Amino acid sequence: MGTTDAVPAQGRFAVPMAPLAVTAGAAAITFLIAFDGGSFGVTSRGTLSVAVWWGLILAVAAGIWSLAGLDRTTVLVGGLLVAYAGLTLASVIWADDAEGAFEEFNRVALYVGIFALAALAARRSLLPRWTDGFALGIVAIAGLALFSRCFPDLIAGENITGLPLDLTRLSYPLGYWNGLAILVALAVPLLLRVAVSETPLALRALALAPFPVLAVDIYLASSRGGLVTAVVGTLALLALVPRMRTAEAIVLALAGAAAGIACIVTRDELVNHPGPDAAGQGHVVFPILLGACAGTALVAFLVFRYVAAPLERRTARLGTVARAVAVGVVVLLVTAGIVLAHPGRLFDRFTAPPAYTLNTLPTSTSNPIRVHLLSVGSSGRWQQWGSAVDEFRTAPGLGRGAGSYADWWAEHGTLRGFVKDAHSLYLESLGELGIVGFLLIVGAFVVAIVVGARRALAAAGEERLVIAAIWAGFVAYAFAAGIDWMWEMTAVSVVGIALLGLLTSRATAPRPEPEPRLRLRWNIAARVALGLAGLFVILAQGIALLTNREIQESQNAVARDDQAAAVKHADNARKIEPWASTPYQQLALLSEKAQEYDQAVVWIEKAIPRARSDWRPWAMLARFEAERGDIDAARRAVRRVCELNPRSDLFAEDCR
Numbered sequence: 057m058g059t060t061d062a063v064p065a066q067g068r069f070a071v072p073m074a075p076l077a078v079t080a081g082a083a084a085i086t087f088l089i090a091f092d093g094g095s096f097g098v099t100s101r102g103t104l105s106v107a108v109w110w111g112l113i114l115a116v117a118a119g120i121w122s123l124a125g126l127d128r129t130t131v132l133v134g135g136l137l138v139a140y141a142g143l144t145l146a147s148v149i150w151a152d153d154a155e156g157a158f159e160e161f162n163r164v165a166l167y168v169g170i171f172a173l174a175a176l177a178a179r180r181s182l183l184p185r186w187t188d189g190f191a192l193g194i195v196a197i198a199g200l201a202l203f204s205r206c207f208p209d210l211i212a213g214e215n216i217t218g219l220p221l222d223l224t225r226l227s228y229p230l231g232y233w234n235g236l237a238i239l240v241a242l243a244v245p246l247l248l249r250v251a252v253s254e255t256p257l258a259l260r261a262l263a264l265a266p267f268p269v270l271a272v273d274i275y276l277a278s279s280r281g282g283l284v285t286a287v288v289g290t291l292a293l294l295a296l297v298p299r300m301r302t303a304e305a306i307v308l309a310l311a312g313a314a315a316g317i318a319c320i321v322t323r324d325e326l327v328n329h330p331g332p333d334a335a336g337q338g339h340v341v342f343p344i345l346l347g348a349c350a351g352t353a354l355v356a357f358l359v360f361r362y363v364a365a366p367l368e369r370r371t372a373r374l375g376t377v378a379r380a381v382a383v384g385v386v387v388l389l390v391t392a393g394i395v396l397a398h399p400g401r402l403f404d405r406f407t408a409p410p411a412y413t414l415n416t417l418p419t420s421t422s423n424p425i426r427v428h429l430l431s432v433g434s435s436g437r438w439q440q441w442g443s444a445v446d447e448f449r450t451a452p453g454l455g456r457g458a459g460s461y462a463d464w465w466a467e468h469g470t471l472r473g474f475v476k477d478a479h480s481l482y483l484e485s486l487g488e489l490g491i492v493g494f495l496l497i498v499g500a501f502v503v504a505i506v507v508g509a510r511r512a513l514a515a516a517g518e519e520r521l522v523i524a525a526i527w528a529g530f531v532a533y534a535f536a537a538g539i540d541w542m543w544e545m546t547a548v549s550v551v552g553i554a555l556l557g558l559l560t561s562r563a564t565a566p567r568p569e570p571e572p573r574l575r576l577r578w579n580i581a582a583r584v585a586l587g588l589a590g591l592f593v594i595l596a597q598g599i600a601l602l603t604n605r606e607i608q609e610s611q612n613a614v615a616r617d618d619q620a621a622a623v624k625h626a627d628n629a630r631k632i633e634p635w636a637s638t639p640y641q642q643l644a645l646l647s648e649k650a651q652e653y654d655q656a657v658v659w660i661e662k663a664i665p666r667a668r669s670d671w672r673p674w675a676m677l678a679r680f681e682a683e684r685g686d687i688d689a690a691r692r693a694v695r696r697v698c699e700l701n702p703r704s705d706l707f708a709e710d711c712r
Contacts, residue, residue, distance in 0.1 A: 075182060096232075105166035168593075202272060204226075207342070482494060511565065641672075644657075675706065
């Protein structure tokens with residue numbers, strides 16, 4: 057009688073508890089991943105990957121999730137992601153830095169695991185609970201971020217500094233302002249879904265309550281990427297659910313966002329000079345913002361209760377001609393706005409090199425947050441994207457290897473400043489993995505977007521709304537991944553890739569048929585293949601985790617002046633990951649500390665071939681050669697540094 061997407065009852069309380077468990081689990085995991093510095097570090101990301109893959113292996117082996125139920129779209133998109141991961145791993149062979157390529161494989165392997173977990177665990181009846189859980193987790197992070205700005209004395213100082221480029225912009229707890237803002241933006245279509253749904257009016261109104269806080273976080277992060285991502289997610293939802301109720305929810309959300317911004321826009325100390333001196337303003341603003349949230353929910357409830365229903369009935373009476381006229385007016389107004397904005401002039405300003413150091417705000421203005429948020433410059437993005445295209449031209453087929461962009465930028469970039477990522481998943485893949493890698497990742501995303509839109513349009517009622525919200529959330533993520541390094545920001549990509557898994561799963565397919573049965577041998581083969589793949593990923597993650605731990609232990613030993621232990625841990629790291637350059641660099645530094653300069657040169661000369669395009673080992677070699685008195689060798693090393701990093705501030709005099 058029921059479809060395979062129904063959740064089987066396993067006791068008296070199994071069915072009512074399942075939705076709550078999914079929501080609570082998704083919310084808790086989203087919050088914890090973001091709270092742990094966005095899980096950006098190798099230890100956090102690797103531990104998460106091991107947990108995900110062990111969960112997959114055990115669930116499939118125990119028969120909790122059936123591989124027979126995978127949709128063809130799931131297999132296609134998943135296959136493209138697996139191929140992308142395989143190409144990333146294979147690039148270890150030809151990359152100048154095998155360690156960097158291996159690290160990138162581990163990152164992609166985590167996302168493949170997240171995709172598989174979401175696709176296998178998805179059930180049609182529980183899709184809304186997934187989106188609710190993601191939204192709740194993100195809202196909790198947004199509230200914590202705002203709390204850290206208003207009550208900095210209650211948060212450890214080292215945790216709220218974020219990147220050392222600009223301490224003005226809100227970044228806690230992810231450590232990167234755009235990462236925080238874009239994560240917050242992903243909650244927008246998920247919350248709007250609840251506000252547009254057929255749930256009780258109180259819950260619909262409550263879904264709009266967080267918008268003042270979400271808007272304030274994006275404003276304090278001064279993130280244009282976060283703002284545009286929120287707009288993209290909103291418009292994507294509206295495109296698939298174009299009805300008056302959606303428009304009403306969007307207007308109420310905008311009103312709540314405006315109320316939140318109004319609460320802080322004049323608080324210069326809180327906005328532009330965060331810290332203990334601004335705590336007084338924060339203590340006042342925080343309860344006001346909570347009041348704005350409550351006011352937004354109250355106004356939304358009253359509108360839904362007394363205004364929305366009559367308005368929706370009157371709108372339903374409008375004929376096709378009237379609706380076409382309304383759409384025409386909107387299109388005309390948008391077109392006029394674009395023309396008046398002088399797009400050619402805006403493009404010139406966008407592509408112009410920034411007048412300040414990369415990834416920082418101008419320091420000569422009295423309100424840097426607002427100035428940056430309203431500017432149209434690219435902050436160097438255009439030049440970084442162009443450099444990725446230039447790298448692609450040197451190796452168009454398979455690229456120069458995963459993780460190669462940072463070294464390419466150091467040697468061939470056009471702006472001063474260290475840049476690790478191209479600030480675009482697609483262009484970075486083009487440069488590092490060539491046209492093959494570009495087509496694999498873009499293909500996976502495009503297939504999901506096209507199929508997801510078709511599935512939403514084929515559905516009706518609440519089912520259409522849920523699929524549309526998942527689609528809008530993923531579209532927003534795919535956009536953000538194209539304009540910033542969100543692929544590397546684990547907390548953001550976990551949500552985005554989980555939405556991808558849900559969107560392409562069997563749970564969103566129209567008119568699901570009974571789950572097919574696999575022949576016993578194919579069933580066993582599929583389970584064994586997944587188990588072996590999972591064990592391989594766990595092994596790869598374990599290698600990276602152990603190497604990273606040994607390097608950290610070596611550094612800790614240096615801090616407590618235990619030279620023998622420091623050398624032992626560094627040598628352990630070398631044995632665990634012999635292709636990596638970092639352990640050899642650590643051994644060289646330890647030899648230098650012991651004033652064994654000849655041995656330091658030996659170690660660093662072993663590190664250099666393992667990171668052939670990295671200028672930093674050459675800089676270390678120059679220092680070691682100078683310390684042991686070989687000035688000619690030191691000068692040769694400096695010349696190599698200048699070749700690999702001609703805009704280096706450290707060697708500015710030597711590189712002229």
